[in-house]
Ligand SMILES: [Fe+2]
C-alpha cells in the first residue's frame with residue numbers, strides 16, 4: 509500500500525505494532541522459561557497475558573476504522589528480539605542472563621511505548637476517539653511493565669550479577 513494520507517500512515521503504523529505484538533507474544537514464553545528470578549518469571553508471564561489482550565485491542569481498533577487486521581513486518585522488533593534470543597543462547601550464568609533479558613525486555617517496552625505514543629497522537633488528530641482509548645490502555649500496560657522490570661533489576665538481578 510502506498511501511503512498518501514495521514515489515515516494511510518496511521519493504518520501502516522498500526523500494522524507495524526500489530527506485527528510487533530504478535531512477535532512479542534511468540535517470544536515471551538521462551539523468556540519466561542529461561543528466567544531464573546521468580547519475580548522476573550512472574551512479571552514476564554503476566555506481561556504475556558497482557559499482550560494477548562493488547563492484540564485483541566488492536567484488532568478492535570482495526571475494526572473501528574474499517575481496516576483489515578493485518579501485520580506488516582517490523583524490522584525494528586525483529587532486531588530487538590534477535591538480541592534477546594542471542595542472550596538466551598550465549599549467556600550461561602543464570603543471573604547474568606536474567607539481567608540481559610531484562611535489558612532486552614525493556615528495549616521492547618520502549619519500542620512499544622514510542623509506537624503507541626505516536627499512534628495515540630495521530631488517532632486524536634484523525635478523530636478516532638474510540639481508538640485513542642484502546643491504544644492508551646495498551647500504552648499504560650507497556651509503561652507499567654517497563655517500570656516493574658526496572659524495579660526487579662534494581663532490587664535483585666543486577667546487584668547479584670555484579671557480586
Ligand atoms: Fe505490547
Ligand SMILES: [Fe+2]
Pocket residue numbers: 555616617620649650653
Ligand atoms: Fe510490552
